[in-house]
Amino acid sequence: MRITSIISAAAVLLLALMNLRGQSYYEYKFVFSGTAYRTNGAGNIVGTPITDKTLLQTQGERLNITNLSTISIVYHIGGGPPYGDTVDIISNATGQTLTTEFGLYFGSDTNLGRYAVTNAAQTEQRRVDQIYTFSNTPYTYENPDSLGTAFTCKRFLTDTNGNTNSIVEGALCWDVTPTGTNSGPVICVGNFTLGQPMF
């Protein structure tokens, strides 16, 4: 088949699956592709590709989880009330949040002068979220202040049964202060989107 046909078929299948399940989701697989910049042993700045799998693996190591098929990295809508969404590592079996990779907070907080842009129908939104990280890994750093931003675009689709499904995508950038095995600072940039719904 042509690629376009395959993609169309996959999209129809995914939508059909979501409708069959008949529920609104608030956690979706977090699909990320980016680059981590650091200074190498020769003193040069080098970029290394990173993905959601890289982030999942490093959190798995921190949590002493060797079987990565038992956990997922997910975009959690409203995962950090009242501040915003989160990117979490969860148990596939129970949905329990094991740790939080990112907080995407304060993207719409008028007290801080931050405003999201939303359409009148409240089905589409663009915002600049502040990124917070909470644990020390090669790609995160426990810090009380924000360490980056996400330019986030959200769309919400409600089917005839009233079930809402989300399409969220954006560009992320954050930095990591040296801790543990990181001998120097790291700057990460990349794009994310949502994969299959989980919970």
Place this chain on the structure above:
Amino acid sequence: MCTPGGIAGNGGKTRGGIAPSGITQQTLWNGGRSLFIVQAMKMTKAFAIAAITLMLGGTGAVAQSYSEYKFIFSGTSYQTNAVGKLVGTPITDQTLLQDRARIGNITDLSTVSIVYHINGNSLGDTVDVVSNSTGQVLVTELGLFYGSYGGLGRTAVTNAAQTEVRRMDYIYTFNNSTYTFNNDDSVGCSITSESFATTNGFTNAMIQGTMSWGVAPQKTNGPILCIGSFSLGQGVF
């Protein structure tokens, strides 16, 4: 749910109030007329000559280090239109400059420039609107601050030779225009990549990045979000 101390302690604020300081310098830039000669030549030759002209004109003939370069920006501003739809509108450095000139009652745009000002403030670099004749900073469009500030846990990545830097700068805006507003806290972020080349003791900068920032509702405008890429043009001061 994770709630770091900073969020609980300061409600997500990233810093206290700041006051950008302007820097006034005399202009030494002389616009390169030789660029007009290349119009009738082949494009490859034109590019080669333009590059050599810029290199010699920027670093050799004038022989100075620049701290201000033309700010070249291309992006999109998103806002909700009159019928309630979220729409994107292309914006460039000229859009920002025109808006500032309108507010400042400056009708001749050839008298002002929008520049990337290295160390325009003690907190970091700035994007300023300057007078072409005197170099006076007329207004600061953006502050790119706290990209490497240990007190906030932010560290730039730098090569050993200190000639290349990548960092996450926080964007601050200081006064009201179509694309900025007066706010104490950061309103966006810039992924900034800097490299510096020193020839005959004179240092020139190559800086580029992507930036996104928000603007609070003002007058009849709803909120606006801007995103785009920037680089540096010719050295100005």
